[in-house]
Amino acid sequence: MQIDIISVVPDLLTSPFAHSIMKRAADKGLLTVNVINLREHTTYARAQVDDYQFGGGAGMVMMIEPLVNAVEYLQKTTRYDDIIYLTPDGETFNQKMANSLSLKKNLLMICGHYKGIDQRFRDHFITTEISIGDYVLSGGELAAAVLTDAIGRLLPGVLNDESSALTDSFQDNLLAPPVYTRPEVFREMGIPEILKSGNHKKIEEWRYEQAVERTRDRRPDLLKD
Ligand code: 6GU
Numbered sequence: 356m357q358i359d360i361i362s363v364v365p366d367l368l369t370s371p372f373a374h375s376i377m378k379r380a381a382d383k384g385l386l387t388v389n390v391i392n393l394r395e396h397t398t399y400a401r402a403q404v405d406d407y408q409f410g411g412g413a414g415m416v417m418m419i420e421p422l423v424n425a426v427e428y429l430q431k432t433t434r435y436d437d438i439i440y441l442t443p444d445g446e447t448f449n450q451k452m453a454n455s456l457s458l459k460k461n462l463l464m465i466c467g468h469y470k471g472i473d474q475r476f477r478d479h480f481i482t483t484e485i486s487i488g489d490y491v492l493s494g495g496e497l498a499a500a501v502l503t504d505a506i507g508r509l510l511p512g513v514l515n516d517e518s519s520a521l522t523d524s525f526q527d528n529l530l531a532p533p534v535y536t537r538p539e540v541f542r543e544m545g546i547p548e549i550l551k552s553g554n555h556k557k558i559e560e561w562r563y564e565q566a567v568e569r570t571r572d573r574r575p576d577l578l579k580d
Contacts, residue, residue, distance in 0.1 A: 356459070356510055357387045357433065360499050361425050362466040363404055363417075365390045371500040372507075380513040388503060396428060397421035405469050414470035422465065422476050435463045437482045439502070441495030442467050445484030448502060450525035452485070456502070457509035464502065466495030528577050532565035 360368055368390045372381065380386035394402040398420070405415035426438065436459035446452070456462065465472070465481070477484070487498045507513060514520055524531040535546040549561045570577050 356385065356457070356507075357389070357461045358464065358503050358506070359389045359391060359429055359433065359435075359462070360464045360466065360496075360503070361391045361393050361422070361429075362494075362496055362499070363393045363468050364466075364494060364496055365392045367494070367496040368500060372503065376508050376513060377504060380507045380510060383512060385510045385513050386503075386507045388507075391425055391429065393417075393421055393425055396425035398424070408470060412470075416470050417468060417472040417476075419473040419476045422472060423480070426463065426480055429463065433461050433463075435461050438463045438465065438480055439483045439485055440465045440467065440472065440477060440481040441486075441498040441502070442471065442484050443486045443489075443491050445486040447489070448485050448487045448498075448505070450505075450523075453502070453505040453509060457506045462506075464495070464499045466499050468494045525577075528570075529566040530569045530574060530577070532562040532569065 362368060368388075371377065372388045377386070377388075381388065393404050397404050397418075399418075403418075404421045405417050408414065408416045429435075437456070439462060441464060485498070485502065487501050492498060509520055520526065522531065535550060539546060539551075547561070549558060552558065567578075
């Protein structure tokens with residue numbers, strides 16, 4: 356899978372994919388992330404990419420022309436399944452969307468800054484608008500990193516134990532159950548007896564009960580549908 360990300364702060368997007376599971380995905384050739392500097396696609400003086408908004412008001416707006424230049428340049432070599440704009444007024448990202456995006460081949464993500472991007476670009480080039488939650492970030496980069504991580508780890512072969520994505524929180528609309536590792540006793544705090552029983556069927560039942568209980572307690576909204 357290929358994920359291309361257009362940004363005015365490309366440096367924000369180097370570290371998130373250079374470690375751990377995202378690095379493994381890249382090393383195995385399962386996920387390629389390219390970060391494109393929007394300023395390299397503007398024809399305006401001093402690499403300008405934003406301007407004052409028509410109608411007045413505080414805050415700059417990202418201009419349509421550099422964005423179109425960048426997208427059309429990338430489209431010469433890549434056919435995108437989706438062109439995603441990261442924006443707080445988009446649809447709230449969730450695991451279902453991560454699953455569905457992980458089935459695509461090529462994605463393009465556009466990171467907004469300032470007051471956002473010219474509406475004409477949204478109308479004519481963007482296919483999907485996504486937010487990562489009800490709060491405002493100073494730009495779309497961290498949101499693009501969140502999406503890329505959530506999508507990338509779902510690609511077959513990225514996680515060592517392929518079943519481990521299946522037992523994530525949210526994968527079946529349940530939060531994950533509690534987990535324990537060594538030592539068995541730490542400062543008189545033990546672990547649930549059942550986990551030492553060796554009875555895998557009983558352990559699975561216990562985990563499921565714990566997941567349901569935790570979900571009912573913390574996120575009852577997930578159990579409604
Ligand atoms: Cl995708 N972008 C920005 N700037 N803020 C956000 C967001 C995205 N999602 C939540 N807040």
